Amino acid sequence: MIGSNVHIGNVSKTFGDFVALDDVSIQIQKGEFFSLLGPSGCGKTTLLRIIAGFEEPASGAVLLDDRDVLPLLPNQRSVNTVFQNYALFPHLSVFENVAFPLRLHKQKEPLIRARVSDYLQLVELQDHANKKPSQLSGGQKQRVAIARALINEPSVLLLDEPLSALDAKLRQHMLIELDSIHDKIGITFIYVTHDQQEALSVSDRIAVMNKGMVLQIGTPQEIYEAPATDFVAKFIGETNLFEGIVRKIDGELLELETAEFGTICLTDSTPPAIGTRVSWTVRPEKLRISHDSAANGRSGLNTLQGRVDEPIYSGFQTKFYIKTAGGATMKVIKQHADWSDEGPEIAWKDEVYLSFSAKDVFLVERKQ
Amino acid sequence: MRRGPGLAYASPSLLWLTFFFIAPLLIIVLYSFLTPGQRGGVDLPFTLNAYRAIANPSFGKVVVGTIAVALAATFFTLLIALPCGYYMARSSKQTLLLLLVIIPFWTNFLIRIYAWIAILGNEGFLNDLLRWLGLAEESVRFLYNRAAVTLVLVYTYLPYAILPLFSTIDKFDFSLLEAARDLGATKFMAIRKVLLPNIRAGIFTAFLFTFIPIFGAYAVPLLVGGTNSYMLGNLIADELTKSRNWPLASAISLVITLVTTIGVMLLLRFNGTHILEKKHEKA
Numbered sequence: 001m002i003g004s005n006v007h008i009g010n011v012s013k014t015f016g017d018f019v020a021l022d023d024v025s026i027q028i029q030k031g032e033f034f035s036l037l038g039p040s041g042c043g044k045t046t047l048l049r050i051i052a053g054f055e056e057p058a059s060g061a062v063l064l065d066d067r068d069v070l071p072l073l074p075n076q077r078s079v080n081t082v083f084q085n086y087a088l089f090p091h092l093s094v095f096e097n098v099a100f101p102l103r104l105h106k107q108k109e110p111l112i113r114a115r116v117s118d119y120l121q122l123v124e125l126q127d128h129a130n131k132k133p134s135q136l137s138g139g140q141k142q143r144v145a146i147a148r149a150l151i152n153e154p155s156v157l158l159l160d161e162p163l164s165a166l167d168a169k170l171r172q173h174m175l176i177e178l179d180s181i182h183d184k185i186g187i188t189f190i191y192v193t194h195d196q197q198e199a200l201s202v203s204d205r206i207a208v209m210n211k212g213m214v215l216q217i218g219t220p221q222e223i224y225e226a227p228a229t230d231f232v233a234k235f236i237g238e239t240n241l242f243e244g245i246v247r248k249i250d251g252e253l254l255e256l257e258t259a260e261f262g263t264i265c266l267t268d269s270t271p272p273a274i275g276t277r278v279s280w281t282v283r284p285e286k287l288r289i290s291h292d293s294a295a296n297g298r299s300g301l302n303t304l305q306g307r308v309d310e311p312i313y314s315g316f317q318t319k320f321y322i323k324t325a326g327g328a329t330m331k332v333i334k335q336h337a338d339w340s341d342e343g344p345e346i347a348w349k350d351e352v353y354l355s356f357s358a359k360d361v362f363l364v365e366r367k368q
Numbered sequence: 369m370r371r372g373p374g375l376a377y378a379s380p381s382l383l384w385l386t387f388f389f390i391a392p393l394l395i396i397v398l399y400s401f402l403t404p405g406q407r408g409g410v411d412l413p414f415t416l417n418a419y420r421a422i423a424n425p426s427f428g429k430v431v432v433g434t435i436a437v438a439l440a441a442t443f444f445t446l447l448i449a450l451p452c453g454y455y456m457a458r459s460s461k462q463t464l465l466l467l468l469v470i471i472p473f474w475t476n477f478l479i480r481i482y483a484w485i486a487i488l489g490n491e492g493f494l495n496d497l498l499r500w501l502g503l504a505e506e507s508v509r510f511l512y513n514r515a516a517v518t519l520v521l522v523y524t525y526l527p528y529a530i531l532p533l534f535s536t537i538d539k540f541d542f543s544l545l546e547a548a549r550d551l552g553a554t555k556f557m558a559i560r561k562v563l564l565p566n567i568r569a570g571i572f573t574a575f576l577f578t579f580i581p582i583f584g585a586y587a588v589p590l591l592v593g594g595t596n597s598y599m600l601g602n603l604i605a606d607e608l609t610k611s612r613n614w615p616l617a618s619a620i621s622l623v624i625t626l627v628t629t630i631g632v633m634l635l636l637r638f639n640g641t642h643i644l645e646k647k648h649e650k651a
Contacts, residue, residue: 052550053549053550054546054549054550073549073554074546074549074550075549075550075551075552075553075554079550080550080551081547081550083543083546083547085541085543087541087543087544087546087547088547089544089547089548089562089566090544090566091565091566100548100551100561101551101552104551104552104553104557104561105552148551149550149551152551152552
């Protein structure tokens with residue numbers, strides 16, 4: 001199978017007064033595992049339905065390998081969908097569900113048998129061929145839906161929150177399986193999800209969407225480490241988000257004046273002008289927490305003082321809510337690694353020092 | 369199986385069935401084997417005369433004619449009811465549409481037939497319209513033939529087909545049609561290969577709800593039919609009221625009951641297994 005590259009150019013779509021998509025442009029490479037990530041109602045499913053042909057955009061272009069697909073009906077596009085609720089045909093057996101697209105194209109019976117058994121093997125369901133969908137578990141139904149969507153050898157596979165109906169453990173398992181199927185067949189996957197963990201763990205690239213707009217497109221690392229807007233920072237993982245005013249610029253090193261923490265320093269290659277009000281973020285796991293202020297005063301290192309408001313222990317890590325001297329709350333995540341001796345355990349109401357590098361502080365665009 | 373209080377629980381419906389269904393049926397069976405009374409009613413002795421009369425070929429003609437009209441009317445009723453039910457199920461104004469389907473029931477059945485006569489008659493609305501448009505000089509005879517009977521039967525029993533179809537289609541998961549389209553099916557193929565198999569139970573119910581009453585239709589052929597659209601229901605009425613041959617009327621009634629019962633049994637054999645299977649799966 002050969003994947004297609006997908007060009008989405010300036011696509012807009014409204015439902016009455018509701019703007020579902022607002023001038024969305026995305027380039028997806030051949031064979032890429034691309035995720036559309038965002039909260040419900042952000043337009044990601046609408047975009048998927050436009051690519052599949054179930055919705056028409058108000059304006060804009062959708063090209064598959066430079067070919068305009070908007071005039072084509074859903075059944076004429078080499079794009080297949082794995083639906084959120086599986087959408088298996090209840091009156092047909094697993095075998096006939098998977099064979100459905102082949103029977104539509106009036107393929108010969110021996111060829112159908114061979115192809116269907118190949119694809120059932122791919123999703124490890126060869127022993128369930130004669131069952132009806134109602135006799136399958138959620139994970140098995142999902143696999144049938146995947147086999148059925150792949151048997152036509154589409155150049156793009158659309159997945160609409162395919163794992164949302166599964167429980168957490170099964171979801172992890174299916175995610176790994178989806179990834180390995182993607183590696184095996186190498187076509188373009190467009191994966192819609194509201195779950196940032198899912199998107200981060202399997203995607204080559206992610207587009208974060210909110211309110212019909214694409215806020216950031218990048219690799220999982222880029223999106224997590226350097227969120228472009230405050231929404232992306234808050235939506236992906238946990239973060240600390242504050243405001244400040246630029247007071248001093250020294251090359252790439254900036255100093256911000258903040259109401260809560262005094263001066264905060266950070267690095268930015270394209271610094272805004274002095275006096276600009278900005279939002280800045282630092283991830284909780286980038287902060288170091290300790291009882292003593294060993295690193296105080298070093299350049300490029302921010303240090304804060306505070307009191308443990310609430311420690312939340314969760315086995316492999318502990319999350320602390322630290323009430324700082326300025327009255328703000330800073331989230332800190334500490335991994336439990338027993339090789340590093342970090343002194344006595346940090347407990348509730350302890351006075352602590354926080355330190356974090358200027359390199360781990362990012363300016364984010366304020367855009368809800 | 370446990371035989372506990374089951375019979376006690378079932379007794380109200382059993383009593384109902386006995387008094388209102390089984391007892392009348394037995395009376396009809398009994399009457400069919402008796403001799404016609406002088407002024408209607410029945411007399412002894414027991415005889416098979418009524419059944420000998422049924423063997424008459426002219427009676428067979430009426431049976432065949434009735435089956436033909438009933439099948440045609442049922443076919444057209446389903447043909448119209450399917451898209452109606454589909455549209456209602458997909459509409460956002462379901463309550464309003466349901467009301468529109470039910471409204472005709474508020475007017476007496478006979479009055480609605482006379483309304484059709486007012487529309488289709490020689491001096492009726494349709495002929496007036498044709499003359500006004502200059503399409504016809506003489507009145508066109510729409511009434512008193514099989515087509516008129518079929519048309520009015522379709523009109524009368526349409527709601528009985530729409531309602532079960534609507535309730536089945538309403539439960540249908542329409543995303544299955546999108547899935548079929550996505551997998552390469554045209555609109556028509558998606559409906560044929562996915563919608564129709566999944567609403568078989570509703571089509572089956574709609575068929576029974578229309579075919580059985582149409583097969584026993586009496587008033588419609590009497591009022592808008594001609595001599596060639598005489599149906600079994602008219603035959604029974606004539607025997608009962610004009611010829612005063614109650615045993616023959618009873619025997620013909622039994623023939624109707626028998627034909628519909630056999631028809632339903634056959635349908636259940638071919639179609640019903642699917643319905644039973646479905647129930648079994650859910651259990």
